[in-house]
Amino acid sequence: MTLWLIIRRSLRQHALSTLVSAGSIALAAGLMMCVWMVKTQAHAVFTATNTGFDAVLGARGSKLQLVLNAIFHLEASPGNLAASDYEAIKRHPAVRTAIPIAVGDNLRGYRIVGTLPEFFAVEYVPGKSFAVQPGGRFFSDGEREAVVGSFAARRLGLKAGDTFQPYHGLNFDPKALHEEVYTVTGILAPTNTPADRVLWIPLSGVQTMSGHDPRAATDVSAVLIQLRAPTAGFMLDMMYNRQGNRLTFAFPVGTIIAELFNKISWFDRVLALVAGLVALVAAGSVLASSYSSMSARRRDLAILRALGAKRRTVFSAILGEAAIIGMIGAVAGYAVYFLLYVGVTEVIRAQTGVVLPVTAWHPVLVAAPLGMIGLCLLGGLLPAVQAYRLSVADTLAPTS
Amino acid sequence: MLEITDLKKSFRTPEGRMVEVVNLESFTLAAGVQAALRGVSGSGKTTLLNLIAGIVAADSGTVRIDGAEMTSLPEAGRDRLRAEKIGYIFQTFNLLQGHTALENVLLGMGFGPRGADRSQARQWLERVGLAHRLDHFPRQLSTGQQQRVAVARALANRPALVLADEPTGNLDRRHAAEALTLIREVCRESGAALLLVSHDETALAQFGQVGDFAALNRAVREAGA
Structure with missing residues (x-):
């Protein structure tokens, strides 16, 4: 005391x-x-964030850039893949799911990503699939409809039923307004993944957006891949990265991000x-x-x-x-x-x-x-x- | 109660010379007795009290307090014996400025065998007439009141021996007389022996037993003081 x-x-x-x-x-x-x-x-x-995918296939370039672009929706796309490349990997026996994405537009800085409705059926973490908040629904393929990630919706003030016009490019330029008008059909339930920052529209929407090169209308920016077995990833790595020289196969996603942290x-x-x-x-x-x-x-x-x-x-x-x-x-x-x-x-x-x-x-x-x-x-x-x-x-x- | 035999203490001057300050052949003080030593400034009075209190280690000789030999103890033992047996009233009061009157008394008790007791501390301050100043800091008290706190602190641990070093030196005549009366009263009430050193003849006049420190201290005698 x-x-x-x-x-x-x-x-x-x-x-x-x-x-x-x-x-x-x-x-x-x-x-x-x-x-x-x-x-x-x-x-x-x-390193644990892969939104449910084991690997990414993209244009020849940096694996890290490919993963950042396709999984984290950061960085520019290293280039496009032809539709035939997508079809080829989709049919590969080692691949369980292959979902294409296309990028190149934004809404006030928030990235617009074109994909197929099947994307939303993938479990972004084991046991959890994408869901739309009450009152909304996923977009219909081929329609000018959008599903907006929860964070982007909050920041952009969007709700189901709202409409918007995309801007060209990954960075916001007020002068680069596209003609197309998209209707928000739903807001994604929060996933705490990069998907929350994205406006999702049908793949064909990005591919055929006014002002985009019509010669690339069937190209995709990357293909998100689920493998039947992890060992298949090494086989595909050999096939695309060592034997081929046109495409890049980024696998495994976590290891590539870990390399970023090492850098x-x-x-x-x-x-x-x-x-x-x-x-x-x-x-x-x-x-x-x-x-x-x-x-x-x-x-x-x-x-x-x-x-x-x-x-x-x-x-x-x-x-x-x-x-x-x-x-x-x-x-x-x-x-x-x-x-x-x-x-x-x-x-x-x-x-x-x-x-x-x-x-x-x-x-x-x-x-x-x-x-x-x-x-x-x-x-x-x-x-x-x-x-x-x-x-x-x-x-x-x-x-x- | 207090027995001093052949007590010697020298200090080294800044010039490097050894100067003997205390050389006391014999001095005794019985339990409960109140005695005073007369001495001029610089005669070694404070050093003697510090030697008795074990604050300063003697070069040789013995100081025995209530049967315990202070001079043979290591420093930690001297600290313990001082906390148990001795109450020290300083000329400048030496109150802890960051602590209230009550806390100063509590700290006086805290190192003793009974430990700090808030109600006892409060009673001591009431006894010296400061019941209304318990939570005042020293700077908020008059000089006389600070002296009373110092008295309460010295007595709070119920020491067998109270040492008072020029306790009236900083007080005016009226307050000096009051303070001295208070010190003597509370020592008498608690049965403590009192050894006071002073050069103040008015203060010394209150004591029946007054020794001349210069006469007792061979160090002073031999220096020709």
């Missing part, structure tokens, strides 16, 4: 430096947790370095505030010693203060982490449609706050040693 009284009063007496130190600890702990969680969760979620791992390391530096600065701030307050506190500590406090009591008081600052900072760090993480996940969702789980668990959620408390203790060590070595007689009064 006595020790707690000393610590509590000292923290209150130096409230401003306590708050500044705890704030910097909170920022550091929150940043560290956020960087780590975004990194691990993004890796886990993105940008330096960015994770930079963020981790920044978070680490913030942590060091925070610990330094605890050290500086404890150290600078020591000269003002020498007398108080000497009085405590004169009252019978042992050296280890005043040592513990200083170290305890550092620990409490660390604990306050660590608890506030969770708030910082939560706000940052929610903000980042919202940005990722807006950009990719992928939703990172907010309630995800990782040991860093314990390790980072504990580490910060440890750093605080380290920062408080030097002032605590000073307090331990304090000379009571010299501090309290001159010899008389």
